[in-house]
Amino acid sequence: xxxxxxxxxxxxxxxxxxxxxxxxxxxxxxxxxxxxxxxxxxxxxxxxxxxxxxxxxxxxxxxxxxxxxxxxxxxxxxxxxxxxxxxxxxxxxxxxxxxxxxxxxxxxxxxxxxxxxxx
Numbered sequence: 024x025x026x027x028x029x030x031x032x033x034x035x036x037x038x039x040x041x042x043x044x045x046x047x048x049x050x051x052x053x054x055x056x057x058x059x060x061x062x063x064x065x066x067x068x069x070x071x072x073x074x075x076x077x078x079x080x081x082x083x084x085x086x087x088x089x090x091x092x093x094x095x096x097x098x099x100x101x102x103x104x105x106x107x108x109x110x111x112x113x114x115x116x117x118x119x120x121x122x123x124x125x126x127x128x129x130x131x132x133x134x135x136x137x138x139x140x141x142x
Contacts, residue, residue, distance in 0.1 A: 024068065032068045036061060043112075052112040058094065062109055071097060 024032070040061065043049055052060075067073050072081040086096035086106065093106040 024070075029068045029070070033065065036065055036068075040112075049112045054109050054111045057112050058109045061112075062095075062107070066097075 043052070063073050066082070072078045075081055080101060081098055083096045083098065084094065086093050086103070088096070088103075088106060094109045095107040096103045097105050097107070
C-alpha cells in the first residue's frame with residue numbers, strides 16, 4: 024500500500040468514527056470491537072504487520088511488561104519500541120490513562136484509544 028492509499032484508508036476510518044459518534048453508537052463499542060475495527064486497521068495502514076505474516080513478532084499481543092500486560096507491543100528489529108493499551112470507544116480518555124498507569128505502575132508512554140487519540 025502506498026502513502027496515498029494509506030491516507031485514503033485512514034480517512035475512511037475517521038469518517039466511520041464520525042458516523043458512529045453522530046449516531047451515539049460509541050457507547051455500544053467494547054474494547055474488542057474498538058481494537059478490531061479501528062486500532063488494528065489504523066496500524067496496518069501505517070505499515071505495521073499486525074498479523075505477523077511477513078515479519079515474525081513485529082506486533083505481539085498480551086505482552087508482559089512491568090509485572091502487567093499490555094494489549095499490543097510493537098517491535099522493530101525484535102526490540103519493543105512502543106506499547107498500546109486499548110480501551111473501548113466509550114471509555115473516558117483521562118480515566119483510561121489513569122487506570123492503566125495505576126494498574127501497572129508504568130512509566131512508559133501509552134497509546135489509548137477513546138473518544139480521541141493521544142500519543
